[in-house]
Amino acid sequence: xxxxxxxxxxxxxxxIGLSPFAFASEWTGYSAAEYRYFQHESPNAEPEQNxxxxxxxxxxxxxxxxxxxxxxxxxxxxxxxxxxxxxxADLREARWLLVKDDWELQVGIGKVYWGVTESxxxxxxxxxxxLVENSDTEDKLGQPMINLSFFQDWGTVDLFLLPYFRExxxxxxxxxxxxxxxxxxxxxxxxxxxxRHHLDLAVxxxxxxxxWDIGLSHFYGTNREPxxxxxxxxxxxxxYYEIMNQTGFELQNTSDAWLWKLEAIRRExxxxxxxxxTGGFEYTFYGVFDSDLDVGLIGEYLFDDRNDExxxxxxxxxxxxxxxxWNDEQSSELLIGVxxxxxxxxxxxxxxxxRRLGNRWKVSLEGRFFSVDETQSALYQIxxxxxxxxxxxxxx
Amino acid sequence: xxxxxxxxxxxxxxxxxxxxxxxxxxxxxxxxxxxTRDKGWQDSAAxxxxxxxxxxxxxxxxxxxxxxxxxxxxxxKGLTVFNQPRDVKGTAFLTYSHALVPDEQWIFLxxxxxxxxxxSSNKSGPFMGSEFAYEDISSFEVEKYxxxxxxxxxxxxxxxxxxxxxxLYKHSGYTKSTVWLDKAEYRIQKIDFYDRKDSLxxxxxxxxxxxxxxxxxxxxxxxxxxxxxxxxxxxxWRNFSFQTGLTDKDFEKNDLKRQR
Numbered sequence: 001x002x003x004x005x006x007x008x009x010x011x012x013x014x015x016i017g018l019s020p021f022a023f024a025s026e027w028t029g030y031s032a033a034e035y036r037y038f039q040h041e042s043p044n045a046e047p048e049q050n051x052x053x054x055x056x057x058x059x060x061x062x063x064x065x066x067x068x069x070x071x072x073x074x075x076x077x078x079x080x081x082x083x084x085x086x087x088x089a090d091l092r093e094a095r096w097l098l099v100k101d102d103w104e105l106q107v108g109i110g111k112v113y114w115g116v117t118e119s120x121x122x123x124x125x126x127x128x129x130x131l132v133e134n135s136d137t138e139d140k141l142g143q144p145m146i147n148l149s150f151f152q153d154w155g156t157v158d159l160f161l162l163p164y165f166r167e168x169x170x171x172x173x174x175x176x177x178x179x180x181x182x183x184x185x186x187x188x189x190x191x192x193x194x195x196r197h198h199l200d201l202a203v204x205x206x207x208x209x210x211x212w213d214i215g216l217s218h219f220y221g222t223n224r225e226p227x228x229x230x231x232x233x234x235x236x237x238x239x240y241y242e243i244m245n246q247t248g249f250e251l252q253n254t255s256d257a258w259l260w261k262l263e264a265i266r267r268e269x270x271x272x273x274x275x276x277x278t279g280g281f282e283y284t285f286y287g288v289f290d291s292d293l294d295v296g297l298i299g300e301y302l303f304d305d306r307n308d309e310x311x312x313x314x315x316x317x318x319x320x321x322x323x324x325x326w327n328d329e330q331s332s333e334l335l336i337g338v339x340x341x342x343x344x345x346x347x348x349x350x351x352x353x354x355r356r357l358g359n360r361w362k363v364s365l366e367g368r369f370f371s372v373d374e375t376q377s378a379l380y381q382i383x384x385x386x387x388x389x390x391x392x393x394x395x396x
Numbered sequence: 397x398x399x400x401x402x403x404x405x406x407x408x409x410x411x412x413x414x415x416x417x418x419x420x421x422x423x424x425x426x427x428x429x430x431x432t433r434d435k436g437w438q439d440s441a442a443x444x445x446x447x448x449x450x451x452x453x454x455x456x457x458x459x460x461x462x463x464x465x466x467x468x469x470x471x472x473k474g475l476t477v478f479n480q481p482r483d484v485k486g487t488a489f490l491t492y493s494h495a496l497v498p499d500e501q502w503i504f505l506x507x508x509x510x511x512x513x514x515x516s517s518n519k520s521g522p523f524m525g526s527e528f529a530y531e532d533i534s535s536f537e538v539e540k541y542x543x544x545x546x547x548x549x550x551x552x553x554x555x556x557x558x559x560x561x562x563x564l565y566k567h568s569g570y571t572k573s574t575v576w577l578d579k580a581e582y583r584i585q586k587i588d589f590y591d592r593k594d595s596l597x598x599x600x601x602x603x604x605x606x607x608x609x610x611x612x613x614x615x616x617x618x619x620x621x622x623x624x625x626x627x628x629x630x631x632x633w634r635n636f637s638f639q640t641g642l643t644d645k646d647f648e649k650n651d652l653k654r655q656r
Contacts, residue, residue: 028485061656070654097654101645113510138508149650156650208500208649213513256498257517286518286567290592294521329448329456329525331484359456362483395482 029058032393040384053080085172086132104149109142116252116261117278119319123248128166155207162200179381184236215250242269276304296323309377364391423543430582439642451626472535473647477655488655495539504652520569527620527629555579
């Protein structure tokens, strides 16, 4: 191919145009292999005691306009040896961000976190829980949104338009950590005629005042938590998504090594209205016994005025935990916690530990143990699903 | 007549005090001079490469981007973002430092997209497993320490003032430090840190000073050697820029989420 002078000029202009693009773009992310060993046989016929899976989670980032505009795309893929429902792909993020002096606009699929407490996250309602990832409900699905943020001396105001609803993921027939009847995610029902296209709205004000961090939010739209209804042939549970109004409040006081935390919600749906709260403290002993070790103690009280173990197991419970940070080269960490029901002997234990290997690898250990006798408890169905999980991740 | 004598006696009594500065006054004067020379940079940004070396010589690295905003009459504001190691990439710290009341500090955890207010009372703990404690890398304020001038000394061919400083803020891991500042430019050249039992814990050396905007000196290499465990950490600074137009708006909680 022979290029004319004009073509050459165009090509060079094109390349010059591309070079800042190439400079400000990057691919990062991680891939991981995970092995879960379930201590007991499942009470259900199909699930096995061993589960192997792999994760691929790359992230593309590109910024321009002096960093005032950026694009993030982070796909997520898990392949699970046992559970077809746990084998899933998602777009965790795919959003464009515009940053101005007093405001920001975010359009696309995003992820937003609200809240301060550790044991549960009542206030955090924007993103749907990716429950097949982890029973701790901390993994979230990407949420389509238009998010406008305003920054003022009196705080930050976030407005959200959420035009599309993501259904909660549930373990399938071959999976562990499920109820006896499988949740049929292909048969979701909605209160709203618009179904998953219902336009959800949310607003949040947040502010920091000296030692205090405060947040007040309201959400109107599809409840992220479905009501599970037995289907007509009594063979599965169908998720039913209601419309809800939820007002949330978050407060944290930070003084010296003490963190005092409170989260409270008031939720109204057509089937129920209730108040729930989580409140407590985290206190850290820095450099214990003249070492580099930090030991943090966490205590939280969990309350729900429905007082119904079927609706939530955390209606009158106490969470106690310890977080040990080695502060070593490998950033070794250990978190042990238990949520104890105050009206029965039911308890759920949780262990998480991790350590970096070299600069790019990380090994994590996780254990969840359930001690549940209360047949009415929402946890009763997974009482035999105690497991230990080992994960090896490589970051790139 | 009597009052005249009294006045004379009083004046004579005052003379030596007025003439000879105490060691405390001289120490403070040196630090104030050093601090004054470094005023007015407004804002800065730089990249830091941190190399951790253990006793066997095995190395690991951290890559960090640092932005600072000078605040008049208070401690500076700082944003610290990790690029390496990769598992903490995007983790960011925001600090509003203060002289004697506790700093305000937030951390952003990218995996959860969570901004978390954290306690700033961890002064003496290691920063990311390194030999630098949080208090070693925090913003310098004159009010944080008491000062005593010790002596003049030649260090590596440079005429230096030698001072002793004692932290006045809570939770420090040190009883005192010995600080060498060169007389020519009032730049810190070396610090000996003494632990709570008053024995020598760490030695920090500053080198590769370069001047910016015709005024502000920045060391581009800092080496911290732990005298008790044989480990060391080197900081190498690159890409300094000053007066880039950063404002308070760039040091808000909300900014943590989009740091790279």
